[in-house]
Amino acid sequence: MIARRRRWLRDLPARMALKLFNRPRVRIMLGRKYGKALYIHQPALPSLTGIDAKIVGALEKDGIFITTIEALGLANGDRVVGEAKALAESFAQEAHEQIAKGEVFTFVPPDRVIDYPSIYLLGLQDRLLDIAESYIGLPPAYDGVTINYTVADGREVSTRKWHRDWEDRRMLKVALYLHDVDEGAGPFQMIKRQDTMQNDHDGFNYELADHATLVERLGPSYADDIISCCGPAGTVIFTDTARFFHRGKPATARDRMAIFYSYFAQNPRHPFLCERTGMPRGDVVRLTTALPQRQQSAALWRKRLSIALRIIPPAGL
Incomplete structure (x- = not known):
């Protein structure tokens, strides 16, 4: 109960900011700025083949x-799979104890992942940034990496319930399986019907969705x-x-x-709901100091925010 209260207090500023950003006048203003930014950046988008x-x-x-x-054909792809699998397997007993x-x-603690720079740096390769952009x-922000460990307990809780992520209007998640995954191993699932009820005009409200909510949002045949x-x-799964x-x-x-890699715009709609990998900012700076400007800009995206937004502590996982 005490831990839950602490989490609630920690996340309160971010929740209040989300309410402010969804006031009618504010969200219309943000939507106009977003549309203008898309228009200006369109000629600079990468040309993909x-x-x-x-x-x-x-x-x-x-x-x-x-x-x-x-x-x-990503550079160091096989190495990353091997390192991340070893990390996840070493975390297995701890994950079961936490459950x-x-x-x-449950996920491998970020301070352990950061000891294997190739896992983090794979997400900053130009090809992935080109796809994200x-x-x-818009220029992509890279929100880092998590190694998720899902215990086979059959519970439909937290991210095992239907939901939408809250960082931005559009996102890119890149998932990489570390072992064979069948229906019994909890595969990633998505519903390929866009939720059109969430936008700058109508506002953004986030909740875990049950069957009734999905029928309301997506129609009775959503399954x-x-x-x-x-x-x-x-x-590898690319998904929004x-x-x-x-x-x-x-x-x-x-x-x-x-493994899950995460991307959104460098000026995301809800920056106070980002940084969900838990990676220490100092470690991110250390890993990216010697990288080209594009990679630094993607990883250190918070530097582009206003002071008012930077002082809002990000909500927890």
């Missing part, structure tokens, strides 16, 4: 594209468009978790281990 263009086209149409780390104590969302329509992303180790409802299906037969 091959599979990269197909990824962005699929994201625009259905909000998802599934491929493999081999097909993408037994009542935790609902082309889809988002026909559920995509269950099963696949072997090395499967802001425009589309998604979840981790409750795992029942075996635990699931996966």
